[in-house]
Amino acid sequence: MLTQQQLKQNVAQAAVDYVLPMLGPDVIVGIGSGSTADLFIDALAQYKDRFLGTVSSSERSTARLQGHGVNVFDLNDVSKVPVYVDGADEIDHGLHMLKGGGGALTREKIVASVADQFVCIVDESKLVDCMGAFALPVEVIPMAREVVARRLRALGGEPRLREGFVTDNGCIILDVAGLRITDPAALEAQVNNIPGVVTCGLFAISPATVALMSTQSGVVQLKPKGL
Template sequence: MFTQQQLKEHVAQAAVEHILPLLAADSVLGVGTGSTVDLFIDALAPHRERFRAACSSSERSTQRLQQHGFQVLDLNTVETMPVYVDGADEIDGRLNMLKGGGGALTREKIVASVAERFVCIADESKLVDVLGKFPLPVEVIPMAAASVSRRLAALGGKPARREGFVTDNGGWILDVSGLAITAPAELESTINDIPGVVTCGLFALSGADAALLSTQQGIRTLARQA
């Protein structure tokens, strides 16, 4: 039996093999945030000469990329990217995702929006039938935390501030438990429309295009259905 760490290492290597054919010498690669992405960056390091640069969704990933010798560009200088690679806290069979356990959900959503293709990498424990067992992160403007919490409670959730945590944008995170998210795109739109919300951790309006899932039997690939 492989450990969860080994499963993450396997999918990180599989992701490198998956994305390299999509990159050209002048390409910019979008890179997400999290423990599986850390391993992806490490596995990608021997191939850093295959493409021009990376664009990162967090200070954490930027530092790791730079430590491996990658050039990291500001997103404002990048018009398009062939692919964005990131993990997920939960993903369903339709490739809707719940993300933000690391607190980088806003920048992840922004960088992903510039990419032509989103590839999610995860171990098999992240595949669920219904999103919401993992608390849904919502980034908020600090002055709106109380009012947003009341609105989230009215939607059936139990919001709690992630104490001592501030995002790279200076926002706070409300982690919302108690949700069974059967209509993720609709809920994403509803939460994002609450005044004071920067964004929520649902990636359903624009979900993954493909997912690589590491299982005990090998790598399982899921593709978004048209």
């Protein structure tokens, strides 16, 4: 029986194998954040001479990349990102994702938005029929904390401040429990439209292009249900 760490290592290597054909001397790779992304960074760094560099979605990932000697570019200086690789806290069969357990959701969403492909890397425990068992992270401007919390309660959620945590953008996180997310794109738009919200952790309006999922019998490739 493979441990969760072994499952993560397997899918990280599978993601490297997936992106290798895309690499070239002028290629910039988008990199997410989190424990599985860390393993992807470690595996990708072995090929750092085969691509120009990366754009990163968190200070944590930037430090890890630079520790491996991988170039990290400011997104403002990059015009093309063929692929973005990141994990998820939950993913459904439409490849809609719930992300932000590590607090980097806004930068993750920004970098993902410029990539031609979003490759989500997960282990099989993250695949769900309906998202919401994992509390939905919402990044909020500090002065709007209670205003946003009231609106989230009105949507049926139970927001709780992530104590002692500040995002790389200087904002706070409200983790919203108690949601059963049957229409993730609609909820994403609704939450994002609350004044004071920077963004929420739903990646549903723009879902993953493909998911690589690590299972006990190997890594499988998932595409949105119906395709």
